[in-house]
Amino acid sequence: MSDEKQCEERQTPAAAGGEVTMDKIVSLCKRRGLIFPSSEIYGGLGSTWDYGPLGVELKNNVKRAWWQSVVYERDDMEGLDAAILMHPRVWEASGHVESFTDPLVDCKECKKRFRADHLTTERCPECGGELTEARQFNLMFRTHIGPVEDSASVVYLRPETAQGIFVNFENVRESMRRKLPFGIAQIGKAFRNEITPGNFTFRTREFEQMEIEYFVKPGEDETWYDYWVQERFAWYQRYGIRAGKLRLRPHAKDELAHYARACVDIEYLFPMGWSELEGIANRTDYDLRRHSEFSGKDLTYFDETDRTRYLPYVIEPSAGADRATLAFLIDAYREDVVAGRERVYLALHPALAPIKAAVLPLLRNRPEVVEMARRLHAGLRRRWKTIYTDTAGIGRLYRRQDEVGTPFCITVDVQSLEDRQVTVRHRDTTLQDRIPLDRVEAYIEEKLESA
Numbered sequence: 001m002s003d004e005k006q007c008e009e010r011q012t013p014a015a016a017g018g019e020v021t022m023d024k025i026v027s028l029c030k031r032r033g034l035i036f037p038s039s040e041i042y043g044g045l046g047s048t049w050d051y052g053p054l055g056v057e058l059k060n061n062v063k064r065a066w067w068q069s070v071v072y073e074r075d076d077m078e079g080l081d082a083a084i085l086m087h088p089r090v091w092e093a094s095g096h097v098e099s100f101t102d103p104l105v106d107c108k109e110c111k112k113r114f115r116a117d118h119l120t121t122e123r124c125p126e127c128g129g130e131l132t133e134a135r136q137f138n139l140m141f142r143t144h145i146g147p148v149e150d151s152a153s154v155v156y157l158r159p160e161t162a163q164g165i166f167v168n169f170e171n172v173r174e175s176m177r178r179k180l181p182f183g184i185a186q187i188g189k190a191f192r193n194e195i196t197p198g199n200f201t202f203r204t205r206e207f208e209q210m211e212i213e214y215f216v217k218p219g220e221d222e223t224w225y226d227y228w229v230q231e232r233f234a235w236y237q238r239y240g241i242r243a244g245k246l247r248l249r250p251h252a253k254d255e256l257a258h259y260a261r262a263c264v265d266i267e268y269l270f271p272m273g274w275s276e277l278e279g280i281a282n283r284t285d286y287d288l289r290r291h292s293e294f295s296g297k298d299l300t301y302f303d304e305t306d307r308t309r310y311l312p313y314v315i316e317p318s319a320g321a322d323r324a325t326l327a328f329l330i331d332a333y334r335e336d337v338v339a340g341r342e343r344v345y346l347a348l349h350p351a352l353a354p355i356k357a358a359v360l361p362l363l364r365n366r367p368e369v370v371e372m373a374r375r376l377h378a379g380l381r382r383r384w385k386t387i388y389t390d391t392a393g394i395g396r397l398y399r400r401q402d403e404v405g406t407p408f409c410i411t412v413d414v415q416s417l418e419d420r421q422v423t424v425r426h427r428d429t430t431l432q433d434r435i436p437l438d439r440v441e442a443y444i445e446e447k448l449e450s451a
């Protein structure tokens with residue numbers, strides 16, 4: 001490998017203009033095919049968003065990184081993908097039918113609806129009109145199964161993925177011959193009819209969760225709770241979030257759900273302030289106890305080590321895939337000046353980057369150069385999401401890839417035809433390496449793994 005290194009003259013903007021605002025993120029996401037407003041040609045649907053061609057790659061990579069860490073790299077975890085629609089009794093057992101509610105008030109004048117616990121005035125904050133008494137509004141989306149709309153056919157879109165795990169505890173334990181402690185991990189959509197969604201993809205009515213229910217022997221729950229808090233806090237840093245932007249916020253006693261023994265939020269410093277990325281809770285045996293009662297099925301566990309029978313306790317690390325994706329995006333957003341021109345780039349961890357490498361022919365009117373670049377790309381794309389692009393000058397192509405966080409741009413030039421070497425340019429530093437053509441695949445692999 002040659003040591004030749006060069007880079008475009010690079011500096012951080014003098015004004016350190018790099019303040020990240022949600023407006024900059026929303027604009028970048030729209031412009032570069034990461035995230036679009038849903039149903040936009042019809043004027044959009046409030047607080048719903050569609051992941052575009054590069055957004056779906058980014059979010060899939062976030063989910064894959066989570067699955068990698070909590071399933072593939074562990075001996076004590078199984079995966080699951082439960083249905084969104086579940087037996088309605090599930091939500092009675094879980095407590096959602098009775099108490100998954102927000103207190104709402106309506107304005108008698110303008111008809112707007114508000115969370116009673118968010119109001120600071122006694123009259124409508126929009127028009128000053130008189131408000132109704134507060135009443136409880138269930139956040140679950142209801143629909144009907146089958147052709148008849150009667151109460152017997154009511155089902156809910158799940159408001160959390162966790163219950164799909166609890167009701168499969170016995171199935172998974174028995175089929176996989178598991179002993180405690182072990183966990184079940186699941187990624188999937190959940191739905192909550194939030195009255196005040198907002199902050200881009202941070203709070204939406206349809207969202208995706210990455211949840212673990214980790215089953216332990218009562219008495220060992222506190223140790224495992226502490227373990228999972230550390231484990232999950234470290235995960236965000238492993239994939240590039242800066243330590244100073246993360247913190248743990250333990251819930252006060254009066255914030256805890258009645259069944260939870262402890263709960264802590266992992267918070268990220270979003271542009272709108274510290275907000276929850278993930279919650280880790282010690283749920284005791286509440287869930288399995290309730291499902292035992294409501295289903296009539298014995299969900300106790302027989303512990304062969306001391307020949308006792310008990311209901312397992314549960315530690316629940318519950319993360320949001322959309323929130324994590326948004327946090328990785330915001331944390332990666334950078335502005336600097338390269339060769340006298342302002343640049344925006346995403347310093348994403350290579351494992352999360354939507355595109356791993358872009359292959360560019362320096363001269364697109366030289367058929368042999370194009371041919372070599374296309375052949376290189378054909379090899380790389382079998383392993384990673386890579387692109388071949390020649391639709392603009394090299395400087396502009398670099399900027400486009402910087403803006404979507406592509407870690408490597410590989411350039412084929414006339415000299416490549418003779419020495420069979422290509423130039424690899426690095427996104428963050430703009431430094432360049434000259435390496436043999438037949439080393440490119442191994443080179444990318446090394447960088448992806450070492451990063």
Ligand SMILES: [Zn+2]
Pocket residue numbers: 107108109110111112124125126127128129
């Ligand atoms: Zn009003």
